[in-house]
Amino acid sequence: MTQNPTIEAKGLHLTFETNDGPVHALQDVNLEINKGDFVSFIGPSGCGKTTFLRCIAGLEAPTSGEISVNGMSPDEARRARAYGYVFQAAGLYPWRTIGGNIRLPLEIMGFSKSEMSERLDRVLDLVDLSGFDKKFPWQLSGGMQQRASIARALAFDADILLMDEPFGALDEIVRDHLNEQLLQLWARTQKTIGFVTHSIPEAVYLSTKIVVMSPRPGRISDVIESTLPKERPLEIRDSPEFIAIAQRVRDGLRAGHAHV
């Protein structure tokens, strides 16, 4: 492909200065993410996967190296509202209804009333929460709350979706269900997705590209292009192909560990 990558990192370094001396959160990270990719970042805690996602989002500034998002610096991309960000916790405002929470970014960005309600209906449908817009967050289960937070990130229609362990706090059954829904959502919206996880099956099941990272210093130890088809029923996880990719991810994680 000759088209410019949507997200591109070149020689990215990030060092946090702490009381115990510098911590190398990211070291020489190079990566290209193309439009429409579903990229997972996997690795043990401390490998810099969240930090890298935050660099893309402009929430963290790299010490050196280059990173571009939609051809802009991450900070410009953030100001241009180029991405939606989903955090580990749903973080819905308890004083706003589900509808009110999803309208929050739209209010901030100054959408018109009619536009807001139209978008609200659309994203509620996308995350399968139609009819819940008048409910308060505490009236919903954890999985539904996280779906609402995804809807909130989708509401303003940025073509990049950054997700930081969004299903980490949910149980396996809910997680499977949400993974399936996320793939459908991705197919329907054609978004570019960056997804942080520490679950190997989740990463393999969801991604077109799996970035394996290792800690101290945080760096990329392997990039795996998935050979799985776009259409992925949950049963695909028992296929030999799936298991082979999972094995390679596991090897990558182990190799990263050997350096320590």
Added chain:
Amino acid sequence: MKSILPVLTVIVAVLLIWVVAVVPMNVHLTADQAQRDGAVVMPDTPIARKEVSGFALALKNPHLIPLTYFGKRPNLPSPHQVAAEMFNTIFGKKITSKRSLVYHGWVTLAPTLLGFVIGTFLGVLLAVGIVFSRVMDKSVMPWAIVSQTIPILALAPMIIVVLGAAGIHGVLPKSFIAAYLSFFPVVVGMVKGLRSPDQMQLDLLRTYSTNNNQGFWKLRLPSSTPYLFASLKIGISASLIGTIVAELPTGAKAGFGARMLVGDQYGQPILSWAALFAAALTAAALVGIISLIERGTLRKMGMKPA
């Protein structure tokens, strides 16, 4: 409604202690009076009786015990005396009368409410400044704390005198002292409340490229609401105390504070006690009203009280 039983239990316990305490507190006075009225009292001189404790004197002269509850100028008025005085002065007098507790209550309540409004407004304003400006955080907060370490009893007369010299009389000087006491809990609570959103919520707003103004109205202010109400409840009772303290040392002619002082100075403790209880009931009512508003507001916001 679940709280009624515990509250009643405490009230009954307090009343019981009170009723028992009336006897030893008043028995010496009662004995003197009874002897003047021709009753036989053991021991038979006031000086000898001074050597005997209240309880012992009451046990030696059981016929005095009922009388201790009806003294005209008791050391400790009995509950029914205070209740009767309150009933008399609240319901038995025209509310425009100088002997009506309702009249005195309003004299105290007006500056309390005005001071509370001023204090709350000032407190919220300072808290917003402290949260958004590092300079104010470093410079104003220590002074706010120091302001509360100065005994208000020492400060109140000075403020009244200074304001009086400047030609300001009436409600305003008392409100000023009420505001002085009530702004502080509001500052502390609101600073905590406005800072209560966690890093994730602030990051979320950054991903929307939100400006400070929007962040304040959409996140910080609503997050601080439970803290605000907690502060208002402390603030309004502090405000009432401030007003009463302002009435005490300045020879105020009306108000709960003036009533308490008059009772003390003219040896009419029943009067003081009635004013004291009326003030306590007023404070409870004010806090109760704020609690109701709190419950309604937070329910409407889908939240629970902090």
